Amino acid sequence: MSSKDGDTRVVILEAARRLVTEPGRRSVSMAEIASAAGVSRQAVYLHFETRTQLLVALVRHVDEVHGFAALLRKCERASDGRAVLAEFIGAWAGYVARITDVARAMRAAGATDEDAALAWRDRMGGFTRVCAGFVARLEAEGALADDWSASDAADFLATLLSIGNWQELIEERGWSRPRYVRAMRRSVEQSLLDPVQSKTLETAARRRS
Template sequence: MPSADFIYGQPTTRHRILQAAWEAIEELGSKTRLADAAERAGVSRQAVYLHFGDRSGLLTALVEHMDEKLGLEELAAHVFDALPGAEALDRMVELHAIYSPKVESVVRVLQAAQFEDDALAAAWRNRVHGRRAVHRAIMERIAEEGRLAKGWTVDTAADISYSITLPEMWRELTEQRGWTAKQYAQNISTLLRNSLVAG
């Protein structure tokens, strides 16, 4: 019978399971099972079910845990502290360059699992919609400054900026083409500035 800690979702136990799941995914990738996370966390598989319900619930919670541990909120604040908008755009690309390798293992699993699970598909779409909203806010600032390049609207510029910085593009350029994080940040920033920012 599980302890009261597991029944009532003691935060330390929950945190331990999430951290163990993250480590397991970095090692095993999409083959990671609930049992792997439970074993690493030193709890029963039933404890994982009690905290998260199922694999879908665990992965969804892991995304939030990951962002909290890596300080995504503070990193995003640094982006929007920048003036003018073009500088915020540069900082956003730098953020992608720094953040993407840290979450790559979990993102791969989440992207693959979304086609098999509606809850994970919703979690993934929510995440990418949030990313696009950030890009749109930057493009809106650039437009307010009168620097959005001719032929672009705030929405079309946001679509391009968001799409170019998706994990698939980062993965292709760094893993397949051998770009460093610095090269990625410099080259993508140059591409977006030359295409979307006037002057």
């Protein structure tokens, strides 16, 4: 819309996002994306080598627009690891709601395309690192239940909070977001955090109030 205008590339990505987000859609072809972007099919190939690479770019694009990094930074300002985690679960539930369609498309592509699968795995690796960060902080504060190794706890946390589980609970089983957040917080609290310290903190909180 301005000067050099749309950077066709972005126009295409936005069109793709719009299509992918359309309810009830089961797959999006390059031709559809092109036409939705008001551009020829070939133009899409001028900007993205393959469908998979377009999807990868789309994921990055959506992340940039919605700012996962900022969300994360905000959560990490909470008082302690336990609070960070609770905060994050709430924010994450909202975040996933915005990226779920793109994630589904990416995962679908991964079913047949090796590269797409790689890209997806890569992303999941990033998420695991985030979770590992949470766990490290918990551990440093002595809040990690002692029957978990840090590595196991990070893997488990990442799996529990995975987009797949979000989709399963919210999209398939129709859970509301608060219901999801409550269940996840509870489960994480009870299975990952040190029960002794939890008790102490609870008591302290009760006394304070």
